[in-house]
Amino acid sequence: GENVEQHPSTLSVQEGDSAVIKCTYSDSASNYFPWYKQELGKRPQLIIDIRSNVGEKKDQRIAVTLNKTAKHFSLHITETQPEDSAVYFCAPQGVSARQLTFGSGTQLTVLP
């Protein structure tokens, strides 16, 4: 099965700074790479995703980059705001197994 590692486990940044979270995966057949944001007691919510035929995708302050050769993808948040504080999960999806395999999560805290 897919092995997913996510780093760091906690990240504190000052408001306005950038945050980067990295995810490595083991299944070279994985072809869909989403990032989810989860606030306390809430459902995971998709914030950005990328497919294997694309190297980078950006949506306003959020971007995802994918390196298929090295089998890792990263979440970049620029100009962080206090409401970005949450747990972020990567969850790569394979071709044969359509389920998501979640990373262990990163607790992001944006300090005002």
Next chain:
Amino acid sequence: EPEVTQTPSHQVTQMGQEVILRCVPISNHLYFYWYRQILGQKVEFLVSFYNNEISEKSEIFDDQFSVERPDGSNFTLKIRSTKLEDSAMYFCASTGADTQYFGPGTRLTVL
């Protein structure tokens, strides 16, 4: 915007009792999933369902678990004899292609 819904939001049960968690996926989606999240931990895959049958299941999804799509809208997860370690948040998700949309979850507490 359509959403996945789940009921109940919180279920408290005694160890050994049966529970049924209910989900209504987004109407035109074809793939359905159950995940669980123990407090403070990551989200774990339980089972996927497509074309009225299980397509994948994890090691967690043992004989105590079953899923059913009893009609055209509901998707249920049954735990036959609950254990203390089944206490967790259970999320239903559905997808039409790649993106999985999650329901709000059912918090299951086993006493």
